Amino acid sequence: MPDTAPRKMSRIQQRNRHRILDAALDVFSKHGYRGATLDQIAAASGMSKPNILYYFEGKEAIHVALLSALMSEWLAPLETMDAQGDPVSEILGYVERKMEMSRAYPRESRLFANEIIQGAPRMKPHLERDLKPLFDANCAVIQEWIDAGRLPTLDPQHLIMSIWAMTQHYADFEAQVQVLMPGDDDSWDRANAHVTGMFRTLLTSNTAD
Template identity: 55%
Template sequence: MNQSKTPPHIPTQARTRIQRRNHSAILNAALDVFSAKGFRGATVDEIAQAAGLSKPNLLYYFPSKEAIHLQLLSGLLDVWLAPLRDLDPEGDPIPEILTYVRRKLQMSREMPRESRIFANEILQGGTHLGDTLTTALKPLVDEKAAVVARWRDTGRIADVHPYHLIFSIWSLTQHYADFDVQVRTVLGDEGADPYPEAERYLETLFTRMLTP
């Protein structure tokens, strides 16, 4: 995503320590508000309150709710795609795919707010992502799907559909972030950590599915 489209209201190099702190506080608060309410449901007043700032003070850093949202989205797709980008065509196929599964699950564990913001953006049509889905996400997915297809066609993994394999990894890992309350409620112990067992389950699932 081109970050020049959504520059902070104050250039990074010109910010004082307090300005940097406030800027970070706004973005962190916005993560909470946007992940809970989505872009449409969030307001500048709520973000300012969560950041411990007045609305005029917040608007000193960001001119609008849209600017805050775009600042959060900028770079998020790169972070989201990094584990897929690291899938090594020369590596051992099943370990490579399992590493991707683990990293995606780890991101759900460590970045649930970012996951929900991204999911909400996609559910709303991805309008704030502009053309990055076609210029950044699709070419990378095409590239890695071709790698999976080569592994399949040479008998190194079972006969799987490359794109649907990637889709299934996304859905099965990101579910734990996007539906955290549901997961913990159904498991019956809201204080328990579902991720270790989820990792073991997904490793077994994909290993069995991918083994020729």
């Protein structure tokens, strides 16, 4: 049972588990959990289906392994907001990191998006345990900044929602974006400029309190 082995994975095990997860990320992000089949994952990874089941207990185990492994990387940019720093540049930095993640890891973004849209049936506990505290902490920091008069009055929770909504939109709804704004090579630069510009305006506007 290499899957649950506590330690010591052989080279082959590591390489093959990695290949499987990479193929699975492709397939799951493209078709969703139920839309993905073990045969597709097998084909994409260049391995046979039973061989895949030698490394993972089943389809769901692959999905869970993927989500768990990605969760930490995915949350990383949220961990870096520093209450001591300058509010505007801290938040704009966060926006930029999230945009960069959408650009560099669209598969990961869509994997999560698929899961969430369908009600997060397999991920809700993870969200509660890992995401929620981080979210709350960041909201608290932003609220402090607002209370200190260093940011205009706005709703921290919904501000973060907005950042997620806008940054992830470019990865998750890429098919739509491609139809509406085709071709552009500098598409990502323009998107970046728009999004950061938008939040800069928002964060530096005079509070009509």
